[in-house]
Amino acid sequence: xxxxxxxPALEMAQETGKLVSWIKxxxxxxxxxxxxxxxxxxxxxxxxxxxxxxxLAGVKAQAGDVVPVGQVIGWIVKPGESPPAEEAQAVSGRxxxxxxxxxAPAAQAAxxxxxHQEARISPKARRLAKENGIDIATLRGSGPEGEITTADVLAxxxxxxxxxxxxxxxxxxxxxxIARLMAERTTQSWTTVPHFFVTREIDAxxxxxxxxRLSSAVEHAKGVKITHTDLLVALVARxxxxxxxxxxxxxxxxxxxxxxVNIAIAMAVGEGVVGAVVPKADAISLGEIxxxxxxxxxxxxxxxxxxxxxxxxxxxxxxxxxxxxDSFSAIISPPQxxxxxxxxIQDRVVAIDGKVEVRPRMSLTLSSDHRxxxxxxxxxxxxxxxxxxxxxxxxxx
Numbered sequence: 001x002x003x004x005x006x007x008p009a010l011e012m013a014q015e016t017g018k019l020v021s022w023i024k025x026x027x028x029x030x031x032x033x034x035x036x037x038x039x040x041x042x043x044x045x046x047x048x049x050x051x052x053x054x055x056l057a058g059v060k061a062q063a064g065d066v067v068p069v070g071q072v073i074g075w076i077v078k079p080g081e082s083p084p085a086e087e088a089q090a091v092s093g094r095x096x097x098x099x100x101x102x103x104a105p106a107a108q109a110a111x112x113x114x115x116h117q118e119a120r121i122s123p124k125a126r127r128l129a130k131e132n133g134i135d136i137a138t139l140r141g142s143g144p145e146g147e148i149t150t151a152d153v154l155a156x157x158x159x160x161x162x163x164x165x166x167x168x169x170x171x172x173x174x175x176x177x178i179a180r181l182m183a184e185r186t187t188q189s190w191t192t193v194p195h196f197f198v199t200r201e202i203d204a205x206x207x208x209x210x211x212x213r214l215s216s217a218v219e220h221a222k223g224v225k226i227t228h229t230d231l232l233v234a235l236v237a238r239x240x241x242x243x244x245x246x247x248x249x250x251x252x253x254x255x256x257x258x259x260x261v262n263i264a265i266a267m268a269v270g271e272g273v274v275g276a277v278v279p280k281a282d283a284i285s286l287g288e289i290x291x292x293x294x295x296x297x298x299x300x301x302x303x304x305x306x307x308x309x310x311x312x313x314x315x316x317x318x319x320x321x322x323x324x325x326d327s328f329s330a331i332i333s334p335p336q337x338x339x340x341x342x343x344x345i346q347d348r349v350v351a352i353d354g355k356v357e358v359r360p361r362m363s364l365t366l367s368s369d370h371r372x373x374x375x376x377x378x379x380x381x382x383x384x385x386x387x388x389x390x391x392x393x394x395x396x397x
Contacts, residue, residue: 002083003052005074007039007067010046010307015125016149018066019073020045026059030076035304037073040181046307052076058083068149121148128153182272186331193250194370197329198378202386204345204360207231210392218287228345229265229319230290231396235388236340237261237281238395240315243381247314249335250371256335264313264333265293267300275333276300277313286396321345327363337372340385341365 007017020038024030036050050056058075061067075083121129121136125148129136134156141148207228215226240247240261248257261282264275276296278289299305318330319342330341343363350359364385368378388395 001078002057002081003054003076004072005036005051005076007061007069007071007073008048008307009069010039010311016066016068019061019063021063022056022059023047024050024056026056026074028056030054030056045303046310047304048307050076054078055081057081066149125150125153129156179271185333189331189334193332193334195329195332195367196370196375196378197365197367198375198382199327199363199365200382200386201361201363203350203390204362206390206392207362208345208360210396214286214396218290222287222291224287224290224294226286226290227293228321228342229317230286230293231392232317232319232340232342232389233263233265233278233281233289233293234286235392235395236315236317236385237263237278239381239385239388241282243377243384245373245377246338246368246381248337248372249314250337250369251335255372258314260312260314262312262314264310264316264336265296266316266318266330266339267297269300269303274300274305274310275313275316276305276309277311279312316340317342321362327365329365330367332367332369334369336369338366338368338378338381341367 007019010017018040020040022037023035024037030036030050030053032051032053033049035047036056037048038045039048040046054076055078056074057077059073061071061073067073077083121141126136128134128150129139129148132153134153136148139148139152139156140146141152211226211228211231218224218226244257247261248255250256260280262277262279263281264277266273267276276293276299278284278292278296281289284292296305296309299309313333313336315336316330316333316339318339320328321342321344324344327343328341330339332339341364343365345360345362347358348361350357350361352359364382366378366382
């Protein structure tokens with residue numbers, strides 16, 4: 001029996017997905033779970049695995065097409081089998097719903113009037129149009145029943161003529177998909193989420209000692225070295241259990257407390273950053289966190305992150321200590337309520353009990369969504385985290 005391949009919904013409120021490429025060619029054999037295609041969403045470019053074993057057939061979308069979620073884009077069939085004829089014919093008749101950036105004149109003529117279309121526009125598309133100064137009345141919707149989609153708005157934005165004073169478009173390279181998505185996501189967060197920041201500088205002596213003491217045992221048992229990020233993931237997760245407000249999300253104009261503690265680690269991947277997720281980090285050992293972090297890092301560098309690797313995060317850690325950054329403030333990744341920015345650990349001269357000493361110090365900056373967390377709760381969390389970092393054995397045992 002033929003198995004359909006549909007454009008998946010990988011994020012909340014996702015309406016469409018862009019087909020980046022088919023990893024397998026039409027007519028090729030594919031195994032269940034093998035990488036089949038790459039799609040682009042609002043967060044990243046991700047590989048999608050084959051839902052079944054068989055032959056890729058009946059491909060209905062090509063690289064660059066923006067396809068509504070749930071629409072059939074191909075089939076996995078058994079040798080000698082053909083895609084369902086009725087479905088193939090139906091998809092062909094719906095070809096106008098695959099957004100390729102320019103509808104055929106006949107299809108445009110059949111669209112509803114501009115005044116009627118304005119009511120048929122997704123909330124995300126309406127927001128993007130407003131942010132980019134695009135008049136909705138000038139758009140032609142390519143979605144079902146002429147609905148204006150996000151892709152229509154993006155296409156209109158890219159086709160707008162540049163101001164006379166602007167440099168020619170060829171003078172600077174176009175953003176790649178990950179960089180563009182990162183730009184859109186951070187802009188949306190910074191302009192819609194009320195950020196506030198609290199900072200704490202702490203002694204990292206105990207953290208360094210814990211890393212040295214635990215590394216050999218974990219490396220022997222798991223074959224991976226402990227990093228400061230591993231320790232921070234473990235400690236942050238355990239502190240979040242006692243400070244649930246920081247593990248909450250702003251969803252549909254209300255606060256939702258997340259049942260699990262899923263920590264995203266911000267990772268640089270070529271032209272941008274992705275948040276790779278360690279799920280239920282409060283309930284697994286330091287060694288298990290280290291193994292997952294290593295695997296996520298390797299897949300991120302190779303561009304092989306799976307959808308599950310970057311979804312479901314409830315809190316993010318961004319550590320730039322390896323780049324010798326003293327301190328910084330990070331932008332929240334909605335719907336999360338907070339992100340922790342970590343600076344470099346380095347020796348500083350400090351006063352300890354009235355005496356001048358040299359101690360390893362690190363800076364932590366917590367960015368919080370003021371709709372979810374107030375200043376007092378953010379400060380309580382950061383103080384508790386500082387105590388955990390300075391007494392890690394009490395939290396990791």
